[in-house]
Amino acid sequence: MSDSLHDVVVIGGGMSGLTASIYLAGKGFKTALISRGDPVCCLSTGCIDVMAAGEGPLEAIADLPGGHPYRLVGRKGIEDALKLFKDTMAGSPVPYVGTPRRNREILTPIGTFKTTCLVPRTMEASQGCRDDYLHVISFSGIRDFYPSYITSKLPNTGFSLYDAGVSSTLAIATRFEEPGFVDDFCSWLSGIEIPPGRVALPAVLGLRKPVALMEDISGRIGRDVFEIPTLPPSIPGLRLFQALKGSFQEKGGYVFWGKAISSVEIRGNMVEAVTLAASGRPSRVQGRAFILATGSFVSGGLFATRDAVKETVFDLNVEIPGPRNDWFWNDFFTPGHPIEGSGIEVDSSFRPLGSGLENLFVCGSILARSDIMKNHCGHGLALATGLKAAKMCERMLT
Amino acid sequence: MSIKTDVIIIGGGATGCGIARDLALRGVPHYLVEKGDFASGATGACHGLLHSGGRYVVKDSESARECISENAILRRIARKCVETTGGLFIRLPGDSKRYRDEFLASCDEIGIETEVLSPSKALDLVPGLNPALEEAISVPDCSIDPFRLCMLNAYTSRHRGGGILTHHEVVEIIQEKGQCVGIKARERLTSQIKEIRGRVIINAAGAWGDKIARLGGTSVPMSLSKGSLIVTNHRLTNMVINRLRPPSDGDIIVPNEAVCLAGTTSIPVSDPDMLEIDPAEVDIVATQAEQMVPGFGSTRLIRAYTGVRPLLMAPVQNGDGRSISRGFQIIEHGNGMFSILGGKLTTYRLMAEKTVDVVMTHFGLKAACRTAELPLEGQDELSGYPLSKRLSSMDDIVCECELVTRQSVEHAVNAMATQYVGDIQHRTRLGMGPCQGGFCTYRALGIMQELGRVSPEVSISVLKEFLQRRFKGIRPALWGDQLREEQLIESLYLGILNMGSKP
Numbered sequence: 001m002s003d004s005l006h007d008v009v010v011i012g013g014g015m016s017g018l019t020a021s022i023y024l025a026g027k028g029f030k031t032a033l034i035s036r037g038d039p040v041c042c043l044s045t046g047c048i049d050v051m052a053a054g055e056g057p058l059e060a061i062a063d064l065p066g067g068h069p070y071r072l073v074g075r076k077g078i079e080d081a082l083k084l085f086k087d088t089m090a091g092s093p094v095p096y097v098g099t100p101r102r103n104r105e106i107l108t109p110i111g112t113f114k115t116t117c118l119v120p121r122t123m124e125a126s127q128g129c130r131d132d133y134l135h136v137i138s139f140s141g142i143r144d145f146y147p148s149y150i151t152s153k154l155p156n157t158g159f160s161l162y163d164a165g166v167s168s169t170l171a172i173a174t175r176f177e178e179p180g181f182v183d184d185f186c187s188w189l190s191g192i193e194i195p196p197g198r199v200a201l202p203a204v205l206g207l208r209k210p211v212a213l214m215e216d217i218s219g220r221i222g223r224d225v226f227e228i229p230t231l232p233p234s235i236p237g238l239r240l241f242q243a244l245k246g247s248f249q250e251k252g253g254y255v256f257w258g259k260a261i262s263s264v265e266i267r268g269n270m271v272e273a274v275t276l277a278a279s280g281r282p283s284r285v286q287g288r289a290f291i292l293a294t295g296s297f298v299s300g301g302l303f304a305t306r307d308a309v310k311e312t313v314f315d316l317n318v319e320i321p322g323p324r325n326d327w328f329w330n331d332f333f334t335p336g337h338p339i340e341g342s343g344i345e346v347d348s349s350f351r352p353l354g355s356g357l358e359n360l361f362v363c364g365s366i367l368a369r370s371d372i373m374k375n376h377c378g379h380g381l382a383l384a385t386g387l388k389a390a391k392m393c394e395r396m397l398t
Numbered sequence: 399m400s401i402k403t404d405v406i407i408i409g410g411g412a413t414g415c416g417i418a419r420d421l422a423l424r425g426v427p428h429y430l431v432e433k434g435d436f437a438s439g440a441t442g443a444c445h446g447l448l449h450s451g452g453r454y455v456v457k458d459s460e461s462a463r464e465c466i467s468e469n470a471i472l473r474r475i476a477r478k479c480v481e482t483t484g485g486l487f488i489r490l491p492g493d494s495k496r497y498r499d500e501f502l503a504s505c506d507e508i509g510i511e512t513e514v515l516s517p518s519k520a521l522d523l524v525p526g527l528n529p530a531l532e533e534a535i536s537v538p539d540c541s542i543d544p545f546r547l548c549m550l551n552a553y554t555s556r557h558r559g560g561g562i563l564t565h566h567e568v569v570e571i572i573q574e575k576g577q578c579v580g581i582k583a584r585e586r587l588t589s590q591i592k593e594i595r596g597r598v599i600i601n602a603a604g605a606w607g608d609k610i611a612r613l614g615g616t617s618v619p620m621s622l623s624k625g626s627l628i629v630t631n632h633r634l635t636n637m638v639i640n641r642l643r644p645p646s647d648g649d650i651i652v653p654n655e656a657v658c659l660a661g662t663t664s665i666p667v668s669d670p671d672m673l674e675i676d677p678a679e680v681d682i683v684a685t686q687a688e689q690m691v692p693g694f695g696s697t698r699l700i701r702a703y704t705g706v707r708p709l710l711m712a713p714v715q716n717g718d719g720r721s722i723s724r725g726f727q728i729i730e731h732g733n734g735m736f737s738i739l740g741g742k743l744t745t746y747r748l749m750a751e752k753t754v755d756v757v758m759t760h761f762g763l764k765a766a767c768r769t770a771e772l773p774l775e776g777q778d779e780l781s782g783y784p785l786s787k788r789l790s791s792m793d794d795i796v797c798e799c800e801l802v803t804r805q806s807v808e809h810a811v812n813a814m815a816t817q818y819v820g821d822i823q824h825r826t827r828l829g830m831g832p833c834q835g836g837f838c839t840y841r842a843l844g845i846m847q848e849l850g851r852v853s854p855e856v857s858i859s860v861l862k863e864f865l866q867r868r869f870k871g872i873r874p875a876l877w878g879d880q881l882r883e884e885q886l887i888e889s890l891y892l893g894i895l896n897m898g899s900k901p
Contacts, residue, residue: 110899112896185876231840305877331866333897
């Protein structure tokens with residue numbers, strides 16, 4: 001068995017775990033990040049939703065119930081986390097725009113608008129697009145994007161199809177990174193009669209330098225161009241994840257990727273180590289402090305049995321909203337099914353309540369009462385609680 | 399402007415489609431009207447079992463006789479719909495030995511072939527069985543695809559001049575001088591009304607039979623009982639497994655295509671349009687199924703569904719729908735309407751034959767029934783999408799769970815000119831797998847838009863309706879990996895696409 005010792009071991013490579021890891025590695029702590037696989041942010045729009053209600057997301061936080069994780073972080077903490085995020089992304093191929101003082105809107109693939117807060121530069125021109133003529137460019141045979149959903153819903157729109165020779169978003173994104181493809185694409189695009197206005201396309205502008213590509217296209221056709229997020233696999237989600245993971249590794253962080261935890265060692269009120277399952281050679285990862293950022297059900301941090309919900313690494317107590325019949329509303333479209341409120345309760349230092357463990361901190365969507373779908377606060381909550389848990393951890397270690 | 403025909407059939411379940419085929423083969427002009435797609439009532443919501451008769455043999459020998467005779471006929475005429483799995487009745491510790499003796503004696507008497515198997519022989523056949531079983535008795539139970547069965551019966555009708563209108567709800571039965579002379583039917587999406595005039599109306603509306611009879615100024619005595627079932631994400635047995643005891647909750651598991659169905663419950667209901675599945679029903683069925691096949695306890699359930707047994711009202715009721723006869727009855731209302739009531743999927747052909755016999759007598763016509771001797775037409779054409787065929791082209795998969803390609807979706811859309819995504823799902827198996835259409839329905843509707851079959855405005859409302867219906871089936875069985883999948887689907891539609899209602 002291989003054995004390693006770290007200051008902090010972060011369990012979970014999603015938005016909250018990455019945020020905590022980046023902060024701690026930046027502060028010089030020897031940080032290990034364990035992840036079972038690529039996180040669910042790869043399936044997201046790539047935008048940072050903070051709170052959908054109200055004009056400014058920070059004001060809306062005051063209306064949340066007292067136990068909501070945002071209330072434990074506080075307004076300043078949220079602003080700090082969003083700033084850390086923007087600064088981190090500023091050095092990546094996809095800088096983000098927007099301010100926590102004011103929400104913005106992006107166009108969805110079915111022609112609705114979605115409120116969000118920070119967006120990748122490639123979606124900046126989505127804001128206000130309903131005031132202009134909008135021309136949607138799609139690709140022949142693309143499986144996860146159908147422009148007619150948009151053009152039927154919004155007046156003053158039209159669409160054209162380009163044949164990229166492939167049909168998945170990921171394959172088209174790869175085509176955009178091949179030499180000559182953009183030239184062909186742009187010469188085709190310049191040849192279409194399009195009324196004055198903006199041009200949008202599904203989010204397929206490659207993984208490596210999407211902003212440069214967008215500016216190139218925009219410059220050649222003399223119009224604002226923006227991306228529309230697609231259903232998974234999501235290219236903006238992948239870019240976001242790769243940028244954050246890259247930033248952590250640049251800061252000297254160590255990653256254990258594709259590894260599941262098979263056992264944990266606890267002595268007294270301290271977590272001492274976790275063991276990672278691997279065929280042949282398991283690894284034991286010791287830490288002075290641990291951060292649990294394994295996410296909710298989709299990520300596998302929580303698992304529901306027929307009548308209970310389990311936390312999958314430490315078997316911590318999980319709050320649930322009553323018997324199974326109460327977990328979901330009868331109406332699918334009513335946001336905030338009660339099961340979303342289930343999770344781990346923490347104290348003001350983000351340690352799990354009732355566990356007695358002193359060196360374990362919890363962040364992200366595994367936290368109880370987060371009600372992410374109801375509030376549209378997923379990534380924002382991950383950033384805010386990730387940073388907060390990291391700071392609590394820092395305080396303990398210094 | 400109205401359509402004119404001889405016989406109007408109301409109901410596109412197995413009985414209605416069977417009647418259409420029978421009439422077509424006897425050369426009688428007819429029109430079938432169905433408010434949903436084929437098999438959208440009890441036919442499509444049953445466990446897809448082609449009964450050997452074993453289930454009824456002790457208490458209802460008449461039904462058992464009909465079953466074993468129709469079982470043999472359907473295995474012959476509907477080869478592509480029937481999987482000859484064979485079935486076992488298993489006796490677990492504590493199950494009555496006296497019932498077992500009665501069971502064997504009754505099977506002998508009626509002519510249901512049985513073989514008593516030792517536990518080791520039974521485990522050899524179905525390794526997933528509870529190893530504590532005392533013994534098993536084999537019977538010729540089979541698995542049958544009710545949807546394809548309806549399609550094939552309708553195929554004969556269609557190719558011999560019969561008319562078929564699906565997604566048309568009968569809203570009025572036209573009466574003149576006390577006689578039913580026609581119907582008005584409303585198209586579901588467009589609300590357009592079509593009028594059909596006929597000499598005779600056959601009410602084959604199953605659980606909706608009384609509602610239809612009342613439109614015709616009469617009524618039928620029915621007793622509705624809902625039965626709920628659960629679906630696993632793969633096959634845990636290749637044979638039908640029954641519990642060897644008097645009929646009770648959760649006593650059967652049926653393999654069907656790539657999955658297993660387990661059922662059922664039996665709860666009286668008053669309105670076939672108001673059905674809910676209680677999570678407790680799911681727990682009962684899952685727990686009982688687990689006793690027969692222990693793997694059931696840890697297997698992922700992909701959804702639950704419920705159907706209404708359209709049973710005849712028995713003179714004395716004890717509240718349990720199972721003790722009411724599964725026999726059927728044809729009621730001649732004397733006003734041009736005939737109702738066919740009761741029965742079960744296995745005996746649909748016989749029910750159709752007897753009904754058409756009555757209509758022929760009414761018309762004073764003579765032509766013998768041929769539905770038992772002729773194989774169903776169109777079986778090769780409509781044999782579904784066998785895995786081997788699905789795997790031959792992996793380029794453009796629209797539904798990853800069931801490996802349905804864009805080409806087969808386009809083919810189905812074009813062949814049917816349909817606006818209903820459910821029609822595509824029934825015919826291609828799109829959306830039938832573990833994610834239950836969570837990813838592919840949006841795509842299928844997009845493809846239908848591209849082909850000009852559905853307007854994008856309509857497709858959003860179809861998508862919403864689909865998501866709600868899907869959720870209704872999934873909700874009672876949400877835990878484990880299925881809950882996980884559900885949260886992901888929720889994040890797509892309520893998150894990325896922002897389709898949630900405002901709080």
